[in-house]
Amino acid sequence: MLTIDLSGKIAVVTGASGQLGRVMARTLAQCGADVAVHYHKNREKAEEVAGQIQSLGVRAVPVQADVADEAGVRAMRDAIQQELGAPDIIVNNAVAQYQWVSALEQRPEDYEGQFRSCVLHNLLMAQAFVPAMIEKGWGRVVAISTECAMQNFPSQSAYVAGKRGMDGLLRVLAKEIGAHQITVNQVAPGWTISDRDREAGTESNEGYEKSVPLKRRGTDQEIANVVAFLASDLASYITGVYVPVCGGNVMPAI
Numbered sequence: 001m002l003t004i005d006l007s008g009k010i011a012v013v014t015g016a017s018g019q020l021g022r023v024m025a026r027t028l029a030q031c032g033a034d035v036a037v038h039y040h041k042n043r044e045k046a047e048e049v050a051g052q053i054q055s056l057g058v059r060a061v062p063v064q065a066d067v068a069d070e071a072g073v074r075a076m077r078d079a080i081q082q083e084l085g086a087p088d089i090i091v092n093n094a095v096a097q098y099q100w101v102s103a104l105e106q107r108p109e110d111y112e113g114q115f116r117s118c119v120l121h122n123l124l125m126a127q128a129f130v131p132a133m134i135e136k137g138w139g140r141v142v143a144i145s146t147e148c149a150m151q152n153f154p155s156q157s158a159y160v161a162g163k164r165g166m167d168g169l170l171r172v173l174a175k176e177i178g179a180h181q182i183t184v185n186q187v188a189p190g191w192t193i194s195d196r197d198r199e200a201g202t203e204s205n206e207g208y209e210k211s212v213p214l215k216r217r218g219t220d221q222e223i224a225n226v227v228a229f230l231a232s233d234l235a236s237y238i239t240g241v242y243v244p245v246c247g248g249n250v251m252p253a254i
């Protein structure tokens, strides 16, 4: 039977205290990986997720950093190295909040926030963790984008600019480090059902679902499944791609 086997691998998931990241972290652990559970402010949730992962019989450690702060990301790398070893898999998932307003009203701080949490985050994670992957001759960089990066809807200019900037960095990086058998890919969720919706009873949204070819919203688990696949040897010949996981809501042209 073909399975996603990450046993013996070490992963770090940024924003693992958040809605989608916590499921990615647990899913990588279910595939056998040890996982560093990154958080920014919500230590309690990161500890809870790390506890759930440990109960699966693999190692987990909560780690804190501002992902746009160079010294902070390096300190996080050193803490992970000490607790778990050098990660083979990095999942760059964290994102900062911003105000959904028109470009004419958007504050420059929102642009800076998206640049920092999308572009700089991915740069600093690569600089911190890819050198050890090069030494091993194997590695996985999985970055979380969004269907919004292709939709260009009104009020999302800061978010779209951040994710599109990140896309440029990641495609160049895929070419620069591919020779070391390190793949660099993006997973782009649609508007996804997570704990927040389950708690509020807001899983269904007719207006959105109508536009989706599969006629439903996707789940956090369906996003995490693709992250696990791209992190595995099953995806060994895929790099430089943007994978929409949004029921067909966006379809990049060939």
Ligand SMILES: NC(=O)c1ccc[n+]([C@@H]2O[C@H](COP(=O)([O-])OP(=O)(O)OC[C@H]3O[C@@H](n4cnc5c(N)ncnc54)[C@H](OP(=O)(O)O)[C@@H]3O)[C@@H](O)[C@H]2O)c1
Pocket (backbone or CB within 6 Å): 014, 015, 016, 017, 018, 019, 020, 021, 038, 039, 040, 041, 042, 043, 065, 066, 067, 068, 092, 093, 094, 095, 096, 097, 117, 144, 145, 146, 147, 188, 189, 190, 191, 192, 193, 194
């Ligand atoms: N949810 C969706 O429907 C959806 C759709 C498309 C794409 N996405 C993408 O999926 C990813 C996760 O989204 P989400 O909805 O799960 O987000 P979320 O629940 O808002 O979680 C965001 C995470 O990022 C962390 N974070 C925020 N600012 C940070 C900073 N400066 N430094 C370090 N960490 C920081 C937060 O940490 P603390 O909470 O610990 O402070 C939290 O863990 C994002 O890249 C997003 O663009 C989500």
